[in-house]
Amino acid sequence: MNVRRATVAGLAALTLAGCSGISTSSDWDTSYDFSGRNTYAWMQQDAEPGMDNVNERRMYAMADEVLAASGFQVASPAQADYLVAYHVGTQSRQQYDTYGYGAGGWWGGYWGGGMTTTTIREYEEGTLILDFIDRKRNELVWRGSASKTLDPGASPQDREETLRKAFTKMLADFPPES
Numbered sequence: 001m002n003v004r005r006a007t008v009a010g011l012a013a014l015t016l017a018g019c020s021g022i023s024t025s026s027d028w029d030t031s032y033d034f035s036g037r038n039t040y041a042w043m044q045q046d047a048e049p050g051m052d053n054v055n056e057r058r059m060y061a062m063a064d065e066v067l068a069a070s071g072f073q074v075a076s077p078a079q080a081d082y083l084v085a086y087h088v089g090t091q092s093r094q095q096y097d098t099y100g101y102g103a104g105g106w107w108g109g110y111w112g113g114g115m116t117t118t119t120i121r122e123y124e125e126g127t128l129i130l131d132f133i134d135r136k137r138n139e140l141v142w143r144g145s146a147s148k149t150l151d152p153g154a155s156p157q158d159r160e161e162t163l164r165k166a167f168t169k170m171l172a173d174f175p176p177e178s
Contacts, residue, residue, distance in 0.1 A: 022166050024170045028143070029139070041075055041077040041082075043133070062160060065167075084131065
């Protein structure tokens with residue numbers, strides 16, 4: 001378990017500088033004993049709305065890569081310790097930026113009435129949620145999420161790298177210490 005934790009921490013340290021645009025969080029059942037569990041299987045689920053087959057395969061591959069680097073192994077759904085499910089979503093966001101001199105003040109040799117400009121930037125934020133379900137108990141025991149501003153012009157390689165960084169950062173503390 002400590003070797004797995006050190007490996008994930010090392011991977012996270014290498015990529016954190018590039019993850020600044022990715023925010024992550026996690027929550028788990030604090031009474032659950034995560035020790036000794038190191039196999040998982042992807043739950044059979046319909047593709048999430050907005051997730052095409054190319055991105056779904058890319059998402060599975062990047063998650064498998066990060067989990068394998070931390071000592072987890074893929075198993076059959078009947079034998080796995082965890083069943084893993086994903087959820088994706090997007091949300092339109094707006095950012096307001098105001099520039100200027102405020103309501104009044106000394107400017108250019110006279111008392112001015114203030115000059116401000118506000119710009120509005122609209123963008124899409126994507127969220128990826130990963131659920132780990134104890135197969136035997138059929139209960140959710142850990143949930144992680146990663147969110148980032150989406151770049152519709154990103155290359156396939158950039159999308160892959162973003163997913164790799166998101167999973168590395170999201171799973172850095174999985175499994176939590178019992």
